[in-house]
Amino acid sequence: MNPPVPTPASFAAHPGWRTALPTLIVVLAVILVLFRETALAMASIWARSDTYAHGFIVPPITLWLIWRIRSSLAVLAPKPSYLAVLLFAGAGFAWFLGELAAVNVIPQFALVFMLVLAVPAVLGWKVARRMTFPLLFLFFAVPFGEFATAKLMDWTAYFTILGLRFSGIPVLSEGLRFVIPTGSWSVVEACSGIRYLIASVTVGTLFAYLTYYSLRRRLLFVAAAIIVPIIANWARAYMIVMIGHLSGNTLAVGVDHLVYGWVFFGMVIMAMFWIGARWREDEPAPEPEPAALSVLPDRPASSSWGAALATVLVGSLWVYAQWQMEHNLAPPITQLPSFGQVAGWQSAPQGIDDWQPGFVNPAASMQMSLQSDGRLAGLFLAYYRNQDQQHRLVSSTNVLVTGDDHVWTRVTGGTREISFNQQAIKVRTAVLSAGDGKRLLVWQWYWVNGRWTASDALAKAYTALSRLSGKGDDSAVIILYAPQSQAGGGEAALEELARAAAPVIEKTLQQTAAAR
Structure with a gap:
C-alpha cells in the first residue's frame, strides 16, 4: 500500500515564522499608530457614510483570506526584503505629498500601500506573492469613488x-x-x-x-x-x-x-x-511542497528585526517631516483686505438671483454684485490658508451647486480661455438653472500662490509644491457669474468684468498672501 500523499497542512511550519510573524505584527501596529490620523479619518468615513460602511469588514475579510491559506504559507521561509523597504519609503513620500496637498484619498491609499509593503519587507516577496489577493483586497477599505x-x-x-x-x-x-x-x-x-x-x-x-x-x-x-x-x-x-x-x-x-x-x-x-x-471552478489541489522546504536553513533572527526597524524608521521620518510642516503655519486671517474699485463697475443695489457658491470653511471670503451700463454680474472670492482636511480649497464638498440645493441645478459645463490681466488663462464654465427659468453663466478658476489654473489636480500639485518650497499653501477660488438672459448675454458681461476686475483681484490676493 502506498503511503498517503502529504498535504501542505501536514508540514511543520518553517522555524523562521517564530520570529518573523511577531515582528510583522509589531511593525503593522507601529505603522497604524504612526499614521493613526489617516487611519482614523478612514474609519470616520466608514462610520458616517453608508456608501463606505463596508470598510469595517474589509480588514477582517483580509485576515480570513490569509487564514484560509495558512498551511501553504507555513512551509515558506520568511526572508526580509530591503527592496520592499525602499518601496515603503516611496509610499511614505506619497503619503507626505498627499498631506501637504490636503487630498484625503492619497494619504489613505498610501497608508494601505505601506501596510501591504510591510509584508514583503518582513516576510519576503515569496510569502507576499502567496497572499497577493488578500493584500490587494485591503485597498477596498479606502473610501474612493465619489x-x-x-x-x-x-x-x-x-x-x-x-x-x-x-x-x-x-x-x-x-x-x-x-x-x-x-x-x-x-x-x-x-x-x-x-x-x-x-x-x-x-x-x-x-x-x-x-x-x-x-x-x-x-x-x-x-x-x-x-x-x-x-x-x-x-x-x-x-x-x-x-x-x-x-x-x-x-x-x-x-x-x-x-x-x-x-x-x-x-x-x-x-x-x-x-x-x-453556474460556472464555478474549483481550485485544483495544490501540489505538495518538497519536504526540504520545511527544513531550509533560516536567516538569523536579527535579519527580520533589521528590516522591521528600517521600515519603522522610514515611516517615522515621513511623520516627523509632516509634523514639521504642520507646525510651520502662517498667521491666520479672518478677512480679506478692502476690495478696490472695479473700473467702470458699481455696486448693484441687490444680489444677482440670490445664488452663492457652495465653498465651505474658507479662511475669508467675499461676494459682491456689480453693474455697468445696464449689465449685471457677480464676483465671489474664497481664500484658504493653513489647509487641512476640513479647511481646503479643492474637495468634493466645494461645488457650485450643493446636492441639497432645491433651487439651482447645474445644466452644462466646459472650459474656455479668457484674457485676465494681460495673460491667457483657462477657466471652467457652467450654466446654472433655477426652477423659475432663471439661468446663470459661471466662470471658475483657482489661484495658488501666484499660479492660475482651472484644474483641481494642478491646484493640488501647486499647493504641495508651494508648501515644500516653504511658501505656504495660500490659495483661492475666483468665481464670476452673470444672468444669461440679460441684454448682450452673460458672456459679454463676464468678459468685461474679467478685464476690469483682474488688477483688483490680483492685488487683493497678493496683499493677503504677503501678510504672513
Missing part, C-alpha cells in the same frame, strides 16, 4: 428620460431635473447608484476570487459586477418614476423610493451571483 458620482447622475438622468420618452410619456428636461404630466422629478446623489456600484464591485471581486480559478473568469465576473449595477440603477430609476406616474404619486415616493431601490438592487445582485455560480 469622483464618479456626477457622471453617474448624468447617465441616470439621461437613460431615465430616454426610457420615459420611449414609453410614450412626454418629458421636459433640464439638466438633472425633468417634468412629466404627473409631476416633477430630479436626480440627486442618492440616485447616482454609486452605493450600488461600490458594494457590487467589492462583493463581486471577493466572489470571483472564491468561485473561480482562472484569471479570465475572474476578470469577466468583476467586469459584470461593474456593468450590471450601473444598468440596474438606470432601470431602478425608470421604474420608480413609472410607479409614481402610474399610481398618481402615491407609490415610490418618500421612504418607499429608497426601499424599492434597495430591494430591486438586492434581487439583481442575487441573480448575478446565482448565474455566476
Whole structure:
C-alpha cells in the first residue's frame, strides 16, 4: 500500500515564522499608530457614510483570506526584503505629498500601500506573492469613488428620460431635473447608484476570487459586477418614476423610493451571483511542497528585526517631516483686505438671483454684485490658508451647486480661455438653472500662490509644491457669474468684468498672501 500523499497542512511550519510573524505584527501596529490620523479619518468615513460602511469588514475579510491559506504559507521561509523597504519609503513620500496637498484619498491609499509593503519587507516577496489577493483586497477599505458620482447622475438622468420618452410619456428636461404630466422629478446623489456600484464591485471581486480559478473568469465576473449595477440603477430609476406616474404619486415616493431601490438592487445582485455560480471552478489541489522546504536553513533572527526597524524608521521620518510642516503655519486671517474699485463697475443695489457658491470653511471670503451700463454680474472670492482636511480649497464638498440645493441645478459645463490681466488663462464654465427659468453663466478658476489654473489636480500639485518650497499653501477660488438672459448675454458681461476686475483681484490676493 502506498503511503498517503502529504498535504501542505501536514508540514511543520518553517522555524523562521517564530520570529518573523511577531515582528510583522509589531511593525503593522507601529505603522497604524504612526499614521493613526489617516487611519482614523478612514474609519470616520466608514462610520458616517453608508456608501463606505463596508470598510469595517474589509480588514477582517483580509485576515480570513490569509487564514484560509495558512498551511501553504507555513512551509515558506520568511526572508526580509530591503527592496520592499525602499518601496515603503516611496509610499511614505506619497503619503507626505498627499498631506501637504490636503487630498484625503492619497494619504489613505498610501497608508494601505505601506501596510501591504510591510509584508514583503518582513516576510519576503515569496510569502507576499502567496497572499497577493488578500493584500490587494485591503485597498477596498479606502473610501474612493465619489469622483464618479456626477457622471453617474448624468447617465441616470439621461437613460431615465430616454426610457420615459420611449414609453410614450412626454418629458421636459433640464439638466438633472425633468417634468412629466404627473409631476416633477430630479436626480440627486442618492440616485447616482454609486452605493450600488461600490458594494457590487467589492462583493463581486471577493466572489470571483472564491468561485473561480482562472484569471479570465475572474476578470469577466468583476467586469459584470461593474456593468450590471450601473444598468440596474438606470432601470431602478425608470421604474420608480413609472410607479409614481402610474399610481398618481402615491407609490415610490418618500421612504418607499429608497426601499424599492434597495430591494430591486438586492434581487439583481442575487441573480448575478446565482448565474455566476453556474460556472464555478474549483481550485485544483495544490501540489505538495518538497519536504526540504520545511527544513531550509533560516536567516538569523536579527535579519527580520533589521528590516522591521528600517521600515519603522522610514515611516517615522515621513511623520516627523509632516509634523514639521504642520507646525510651520502662517498667521491666520479672518478677512480679506478692502476690495478696490472695479473700473467702470458699481455696486448693484441687490444680489444677482440670490445664488452663492457652495465653498465651505474658507479662511475669508467675499461676494459682491456689480453693474455697468445696464449689465449685471457677480464676483465671489474664497481664500484658504493653513489647509487641512476640513479647511481646503479643492474637495468634493466645494461645488457650485450643493446636492441639497432645491433651487439651482447645474445644466452644462466646459472650459474656455479668457484674457485676465494681460495673460491667457483657462477657466471652467457652467450654466446654472433655477426652477423659475432663471439661468446663470459661471466662470471658475483657482489661484495658488501666484499660479492660475482651472484644474483641481494642478491646484493640488501647486499647493504641495508651494508648501515644500516653504511658501505656504495660500490659495483661492475666483468665481464670476452673470444672468444669461440679460441684454448682450452673460458672456459679454463676464468678459468685461474679467478685464476690469483682474488688477483688483490680483492685488487683493497678493496683499493677503504677503501678510504672513
